[in-house]
Amino acid sequence: MNPVNHPQSERLLAYATGAADVPLRLLVEAHLSFCPDCARQVGRLGAPGGAVLEAMPEEPVPVSLFDRIWEEASHHEPPRPVAGLPLPPSLLAELPPPERWCWHSALSRGHRMVRLLRDEPGRSELYLVHMEAGARFPRHAHRGVEEALVLAGGVWDRGRFLEQGDWRSAPAGSRHELTADPVEGCWTLVREEHGSVRFSGWRGMVQRAASLLPH
Numbered sequence: 001m002n003p004v005n006h007p008q009s010e011r012l013l014a015y016a017t018g019a020a021d022v023p024l025r026l027l028v029e030a031h032l033s034f035c036p037d038c039a040r041q042v043g044r045l046g047a048p049g050g051a052v053l054e055a056m057p058e059e060p061v062p063v064s065l066f067d068r069i070w071e072e073a074s075h076h077e078p079p080r081p082v083a084g085l086p087l088p089p090s091l092l093a094e095l096p097p098p099e100r101w102c103w104h105s106a107l108s109r110g111h112r113m114v115r116l117l118r119d120e121p122g123r124s125e126l127y128l129v130h131m132e133a134g135a136r137f138p139r140h141a142h143r144g145v146e147e148a149l150v151l152a153g154g155v156w157d158r159g160r161f162l163e164q165g166d167w168r169s170a171p172a173g174s175r176h177e178l179t180a181d182p183v184e185g186c187w188t189l190v191r192e193e194h195g196s197v198r199f200s201g202w203r204g205m206v207q208r209a210a211s212l213l214p215h
């Protein structure tokens with residue numbers, strides 16, 4: 001089944017023009033691996049003579065990017081898990097080896113996350129988040145934009161149930177909580193701007209206290 005929730009057009013445009021930072025590029029590519037509609041749209045945006053190049057003839061899209069776009073547009077098979085992780089092989093290839101990942105639990109039972117990479121100079125970060133079946137991620141606020149892609153399973157977010165391939169975004173200043181699918185749990189790829197998650201209530205107090213400790 002194709003995803004129901006898609007990135008905004010300006011995100012696809014940033015990808016097609018090469019303006020996206022690395023976390024955004026990988027997040028969009030992961031979505032494209034599930035979504036033939038967006039892959040076609042990116043292909044149109046980036047095609048020679050397409051809307052993007054007509055608007056910005058002085059900034060041609062790199063040739064290697066065309067290769068990737070057309071490869072994405074012509075392969076619509078859902079990614080298969082690698083080493084037990086539901087990540088597209090093309091994405092895994094750009095990350096440090098999984099055995100070197102440092103998992104953390106974020107003050108919440110049934111939930112773990114790893115920072116996969118940070119864009120220089122630290123403008124945004126890419127995380128892989130796993131929630132066990134029925135796990136709840138407590139209410140929290142975002143200082144910056146959060147964008148995420150469901151890789152496997154499903155999750156409830158603000159009254160919507162998101163499934164594999166679905167994109168969600170939370171604007172700066174927004175608050176929400178998440179609840180994983182009661183049977184399958186959820187794997188999510190998350191891009192955060194400015195390390196932006198801030199917990200509410202007692203977890204927020206613990207988080208602020210922890211930030212004062214020497215690392």
Ligand SMILES: [Zn+2]
Pocket residue numbers: 003005006007031035037038039
């Ligand atoms: Zn899409």
